[in-house]
Amino acid sequence: MATDPLSAKFAALADPTRRAILARLCEGEASVNELAEPFDMSLPAVSKHLKVLERAGLISRGREAQWRPARLEPMALKGVADWLEHYRRYWDASFDRLDSYLRNLQKGKDDGRGH
Amino acid sequence: MATDPLSAKFAALADPTRRAILARLCEGEASVNELAEPFDMSLPAVSKHLKVLERAGLISRGREAQWRPARLEPMALKGVADWLEHYRRYWDASFDRLDSYLRNLQKGKDDGRGH
DNA sequence: TGGGCTGTCAACCGATTGGTTAAATGCAGG
DNA sequence: CCTGCATTTAACCAATCGGTTGACAGCCCA
DSSP states (O other): OOOOHHHHHHHHHSOHHHHHHHHHHTTOOBOHHHHHTTSSSOHHHHHHHHHHHHHTTSEEEOOBTTBOOEEEOHHHHHHHHHHHHTTHHHHHHHHHHHHHHHHHHHTTSOOSOOO | OOOOHHHHHHHHHSSHHHHHHHHHHTTOOBOHHHHHTTSSSOHHHHHHHHHHHHHTTSEEEOOBTTBOOEEEOHHHHHHHHHHHHTTHHHHHHHHHHHHHHHHHHHTTSOOSOOO
8 A cells, every 4th residue: 555645545535435534524623433423334444444544645633532533634635636637628628529519419400510 | 346436436546557548548549559568567457457447437448440449538537526626625725724824934933823 | 261460358366455343552530 | 440432453354456377359461
């Protein structure tokens, strides 16, 4: 698991339980028990998910008495967004092609280039 | 691997070989041999990576004689970007806090809220 | 028809993943 | 100090992953 940081982030996000945990952490810090509550899953399983998220840098953890609250580290998500940004122009182009195709459909005929 | 589409996309992106393949496909369609050339890896291995990308919807494949060219499907990446977009406000907020922190450091003192 | 490409399929392998249960750790309060 | 709560660690398990090699299939061309 000592792979590159970006791979670690994508791998961490590739699990719906972990994405749900991130969504929950948008509302603020939470203890392991609070985070585990919605899931039909043992506590150690949630603890492992938290470790994956932490090693990917997507969350950080505090220490308050016997609690180890987790909080979101959103800058790590920005790293993922920055990688994706390189591809924006490609899906923009795809969307433009789809858009003009639908536009021509709505005119009841094709764009004149048809047979 | 019959998980949800978003998980499949993240999982597909969590491998540097597959991300390199996507980057190569930005320059246009490519055959399996062309895609495999930069990697120290057997052809079947690359073929498997392509299958992962295809099942995630990130690429599609054609048939031209004995070639099965792969091409980028950028709208699938847009799906990932849309998920990330929900978190933009959190990293924007983080960045603002970091930004004002650095600003105050540069003034040679804190922002007056210090003890 | 038979080579020689291109690419995939099948079987196998070791490592990793996502989960379990049981035991251990750390801390707070009576 | 002992109990109780919150959490992690350890050991284990089945399934998946990322790679290999070897055999197979589709297509062009002599």
